[in-house]
Amino acid sequence: MRNSLALSAATHRNNDVHWHDSALNKRDRAATKGQQPCVLWFTGLSGAGKSTIANVVEHKLHQMGFHTYLLDGDNVRHGLNNDLRFSDKDRIENIRRVAEVAKLMTDAGLIVIVSLISPFRSSRKMARDLFGPQEFMEIFVDTPLEVAQQRDPKGLYKKAAEKKLNHFTGIDSSYEAPVNPEVHLDTLAFMPDEAADCVIDALFHRPRLKCVGAA
Ligand SMILES: Nc1ncnc2c1ncn2[C@@H]1O[C@H](COP(=O)(O)OP(=O)(O)OP(=O)(O)O)[C@@H](O)[C@H]1O
Numbered sequence: 001m002r003n004s005l006a007l008s009a010a011t012h013r014n015n016d017v018h019w020h021d022s023a024l025n026k027r028d029r030a031a032t033k034g035q036q037p038c039v040l041w042f043t044g045l046s047g048a049g050k051s052t053i054a055n056v057v058e059h060k061l062h063q064m065g066f067h068t069y070l071l072d073g074d075n076v077r078h079g080l081n082n083d084l085r086f087s088d089k090d091r092i093e094n095i096r097r098v099a100e101v102a103k104l105m106t107d108a109g110l111i112v113i114v115s116l117i118s119p120f121r122s123s124r125k126m127a128r129d130l131f132g133p134q135e136f137m138e139i140f141v142d143t144p145l146e147v148a149q150q151r152d153p154k155g156l157y158k159k160a161a162e163k164k165l166n167h168f169t170g171i172d173s174s175y176e177a178p179v180n181p182e183v184h185l186d187t188l189a190f191m192p193d194e195a196a197d198c199v200i201d202a203l204f205h206r207p208r209l210k211c212v213g214a215a
């Protein structure tokens, strides 16, 4: 009975919920901020340096007068996504929600910085597909697993090794590296500040950029 009610509610929702146009659109909201909204989507292993670099990027953009918001995976899991765990299904839902929030924030005219392991290519594509071609930049924070394990800033690799943590990316849950990201950062070659400059350079010039240091 409960299931059939839930099903009927879902059907009603699909048929009866209509889009309500706003008086203002994204361009209007962005114009008052004097910027082009976009998403800078950081992906990489835990401990790769996503949050570290993303924070520097946001700080630099803020100092230049841009309007930004940083959606950090860890922080979002304290609130909006605190019902989700780390199964593949929950990770996919985690990314879907963050992508939808990022979309609302770009609609508000913001430059949105997302820092999320986002291990699956298909989920990152799902996120990308919510945005226009110039609106979404995938930034691969490329750090070898062994280095991330040594950094272990939150002690999570240690916990995973002790089997106190399951479904940990790189250990017993997969990470699918981006094939053709807009920015590819080698964190062995660049300090966070330099990596952040690479990202900002790519944001303003929009080529595909590989910051991998001198060979
Ligand atoms: N070149 C570098 N770029 C970024 N971080 C670096 C670099 N070299 C060392 N680090 C260190 O690596 C650690 C990266 O931790 P950080 O929390 O940013 O990772 P993360 O990718 O956000 O991980 P998680 O997915 O668990 O949130 C920090 O302690 C940082 O100081």
Ligand SMILES: [Mg+2]
Pocket (backbone or CB within 6 Å): 050, 051, 052, 072, 073, 074, 115
């Ligand atoms: Mg982080």
